[in-house]
Amino acid sequence: MKTRYLLLSVLAIVAGLFLWILPMQENTRELSPEMLLDEIKDQTRYYSTDQVAKMIIENDPSILLVDVRTNKDFEAFKLPGSINIPMDSLLLPDPLELISDDARSIVFISRDGILAEQSWLLCKRWGMKNIHVMKGGLDHWVETILNPELPPEAAAGVEHDLYQARLGARQFFTGTGNVVTQSPSTTERPQNIPVTPRKKKTATEGGC
Amino acid sequence: MRELSNINRLLLLAAALVILIIIGFFNLRKPDIQYHTDIRSALEDLRQDTLRISANEVKHMLLSAENSLVLIDLRPAYVFDKGHIGPAVNIPVHSLLEKNRLETIRSLQKKGVRIVLYGDDEAEATSPWALLQQIGISQVRILEGGYLDYTTPDSTRNKENTTLVNEESVRYDYATIMEGLKAQGDMSSEIMDQPSGLKTPEKIVPVKRKKQSVTEGGC
Numbered sequence: 001m002k003t004r005y006l007l008l009s010v011l012a013i014v015a016g017l018f019l020w021i022l023p024m025q026e027n028t029r030e031l032s033p034e035m036l037l038d039e040i041k042d043q044t045r046y047y048s049t050d051q052v053a054k055m056i057i058e059n060d061p062s063i064l065l066v067d068v069r070t071n072k073d074f075e076a077f078k079l080p081g082s083i084n085i086p087m088d089s090l091l092l093p094d095p096l097e098l099i100s101d102d103a104r105s106i107v108f109i110s111r112d113g114i115l116a117e118q119s120w121l122l123c124k125r126w127g128m129k130n131i132h133v134m135k136g137g138l139d140h141w142v143e144t145i146l147n148p149e150l151p152p153e154a155a156a157g158v159e160h161d162l163y164q165a166r167l168g169a170r171q172f173f174t175g176t177g178n179v180v181t182q183s184p185s186t187t188e189r190p191q192n193i194p195v196t197p198r199k200k201k202t203a204t205e206g207g208c
Numbered sequence: 209m210r211e212l213s214n215i216n217r218l219l220l221l222a223a224a225l226v227i228l229i230i231i232g233f234f235n236l237r238k239p240d241i242q243y244h245t246d247i248r249s250a251l252e253d254l255r256q257d258t259l260r261i262s263a264n265e266v267k268h269m270l271l272s273a274e275n276s277l278v279l280i281d282l283r284p285a286y287v288f289d290k291g292h293i294g295p296a297v298n299i300p301v302h303s304l305l306e307k308n309r310l311e312t313i314r315s316l317q318k319k320g321v322r323i324v325l326y327g328d329d330e331a332e333a334t335s336p337w338a339l340l341q342q343i344g345i346s347q348v349r350i351l352e353g354g355y356l357d358y359t360t361p362d363s364t365r366n367k368e369n370t371t372l373v374n375e376e377s378v379r380y381d382y383a384t385i386m387e388g389l390k391a392q393g394d395m396s397s398e399i400m401d402q403p404s405g406l407k408t409p410e411k412i413v414p415v416k417r418k419k420q421s422v423t424e425g426g427c
Contacts, residue, residue: 111379
């Protein structure tokens with residue numbers, strides 16, 4: 001009888017030990033490699049530069065732009081409303097808490113999008129949700145918002161609308177309203193601007 | 209007699225519990241694929257390791273000794289079929305962690321073959337590269353510029369800038385570009401003011417309308 005009691009106690013202790021060790025083995029928040037790969041496949045993490053421009057212009061309260069370049073690069077040029085968390089400090093407790101506790105959508109921004117992508121990956125592995133990447137980075141921002149390409153005459157209406165929207169965004173961010181090539185004639189400028197809102201309105205009414 | 213059977217029951221239950229826990233423990237303990245580094249070390253590795261290999265170097269290596277280099281095309285199969293770099297092997301991203309794929313990659317590594325990943329562009333290959341690094345497959349490179357740059361003649365595409373700052377190629381000087389644009393804006397507004405005083409109110413109102421139209425466009 002006594003041996004049975006002893007055996008019972010031993011088993012109970014062993015069971016207790018295993019149960020105690022078990023949760024420590026798993027970090028339930030961190031994603032496994034397979035889960036991480038699933039996230040990599042999901043392309044919805046990307047926001048285009050047009051989308052980001054729109055969110056800044058509209059003062060969208062649901063996003064937070066996180067620039068992962070160095071502080072020096074950030075001070076030289078940054079998107080309005082963006083904060084700087086250099087990638088090296090990304091996993092330090094304070095920045096980590098700052099962005100993971102935030103209810104907003106985090107959008108990572110970097111020069112060509114590579115650092116932003118890596119930052120995204122690490123934060124994803126850590127277990128953060130609702131994090132995104134601005135596709136193409138600031139280089140693409142230059143190519144689309146700051147120096148948008150004039151579509152050829154024959155291009156679809158959507159492309160022209162996009163171009164006009166980009167001009168509008170550029171006006172917002174730099175104060176420049178006109179394309180460089182059109183600047184010689186100054187009388188053209190007042191004419192250009194009134195046309196745009198009318199164009200947009202009809203497009204909206206058609207869609208809404 | 210009653211005491212004995214109670215103890216027996218408890219004993220059996222405890223034994224069963226322990227066995228279940230041990231089974232569960234071992235199942236959870238040995239996933240097929242595991243990270244080789246914790247997150248913080250992964251970050252350090254990302255910052256330190258050389259990421260890219262140039263298209264020219266790849267072409268050179270392929271010419272000299274085809275077996276020294278293996279190109280892995282991460283794009284979907286139908287894109288691969290439309291066109292890929294000659295001797296490249298197709299491992300679409302979603303299948304990257306499949307057992308046989310990983311074995312292939314690991315055996316190549318053991319043989320000392322240089323592994324180069326590519327997608328249409330660098331961004332497409334970045335996360336898969338980082339993931340492989342974290343599960344212990346390091347010394348892998350990403351093709352600079354991706355497939356699109358590889359297949360365009362050297363003269364045209366954006367290959368002029370190979371300067372890297374923190375692993376990112378420096379193509380534009382943002383501050384200078386912004387200054388240039390703001391200066392233009394100031395210049396045109398100066399010209400605008402000259403002809404007639406009536407122009408100034410016109411200048412303010414259109415800007416407001418412009419913002420509205422951007423919003424409505426989003427509807």
